[in-house]
Amino acid sequence: MVRNVLQYLEASAARFPEKTALKDEHEQLTYSEYVTQAKALATFLAGSEIKGQRNKPVAVIIDRNIKSIVAFIGIVYSGNFYVPIDNTMPAERVELIYDTLKPIAVIDARTNRSKPIEGAFVLDEIVQNTAPDEALIEAIRKDTIDTDPLYGIFTSGSTGVPKGVVVCHRSVIDLVEAFADAFGFDETMIHGNQAPFDFDVSVKDIYNAMRNGATVVVVPKKLFMLPKLLLDFLNEHQINTMIWAVSALRIVSDFKALDAIETKPQIKYIMFSGEVMPVKALNYWIEHIPEPLYVNLYGPTEITCNCTYFVVDGKQDEWKALPIGKPFANTRILLLDEKREKLVTKPGETGELCVAGTSLALGYWNNKEKTDDAFFQDPSITEYQSLIYGTGDMAYYNENGDLVFASRRDFQIKHMGHRIELGEIEVALNAIPFIETSCCLYDEARGKIVCFYQSQSDDTRAIVKLLGTKLPKYMWPNIFKRYDKLPMNKNSKIDRVKLKGEM
């Protein structure tokens, strides 16, 4: 029985020891090298000051490289779980995450380490200087169970503090088994990894490939600026599987890059998620390369990547929203009314999309309050405990029984593929000395975050400079509107409805 993802890795390494498992622009590793390097890191960690620790977080400073994946798996071998930290994240936000997380160690997996990170272990040095201790690795494995945490991913929090979603082995095992069943994944797949490793979209590349004995090729970030070269790269590396963010696919369609190349990439699977896929962009892809299986995937990090999927059968009607489809096997979807008390079952009627199943995350790290808010008892079951996760996404069933995303029930937005709580931006804005108060809204039609702020000074550049020390770039507002006094409603709160009209 599979109770630890490392069993997948070891089975694939036994089947294909010399096959390329991981590749980036600088290096590549066979399955047997992958295992050896990961075990070396685990051996080092087990002999360091964190000796004997289990199910504790180890932070990894990630890059667009395969070292990051080796670091993850090495940490898993050590009996702990990994938390990816983007190397470009502002230091203040990293501190905020560490305050909550209290990692027992930090691994530096970056390619360019010209600026060293204080207190971090450098993966490259460890791997070169450590021989795996098989007996130790085996002893650690013996004690593991499938509900042990595998990774933690931090996401925007409305109170200004990022939340760490912790996911266990069993949920990822459930995910890759469901994908293999639904789509017939196998060892011939070559994944072109687009998603950064602190996005759970990348979990699908890492673990599907691991289960199936397939190959992951990390696509360099700069190519997503140069769509023609991006398509050349896909051809050059014979990439046949793209599990990408919608925004990345749009770079190709927005620039009509498929018109400008001679050799069309030979793709088997094109799967996308992260935000609503514009049908126009999707139709562009289907028109130019009709062969692959196109799948719209839906789901937040809290339910381990995806809970529903919709297989796209040819070009779609541009006037209709693309459905998010039906649940994966071993996943149940419920729509709940506003009070989270009653089920919504009528076609066309909108309710909050809630998820039940093995895919549910363990919760938010060290945050019981937020965990209890989001993971709660299924109101239709009173006789035994059955937790569901409330996504905050409003959805309805269409005439075919497919789910369709409608809107959000709160102030969370999807901007350039990132999930953002507007409240987190407001907290950072309000901390700026010359800002008295502020409010952020999202202009969906134009895809821009609009900031309304009350201040006596009108200095946008100073605001952005200060925000840059606290928030990642994708969370910065695009448009700033200064007010001497922001409009208030009768409850003495900022009048968001009025401001929306002034957008």
Next chain:
Amino acid sequence: MEELLRIMSEVRPDIDFENEKHLIDNEMLDSLDIVAIVTDVNDEFDVEINVNDLLPENFNSAEALFELITKLQYE
């Protein structure tokens, strides 16, 4: 040019587009910035920046981009 600077500043309010000359070479912009800028430029200036125009030399400065737009408008 003023319109272009407004568009670019909306996408990246932190960058001094009037003086910056190495937007691509110094990796100051990323792919999503480029998409956002090109989409707005196409709309506002009624041009179509095409995939073959996506070269560092056309995007390294606001001036260079403005030259590209002017060229496309004459075509």
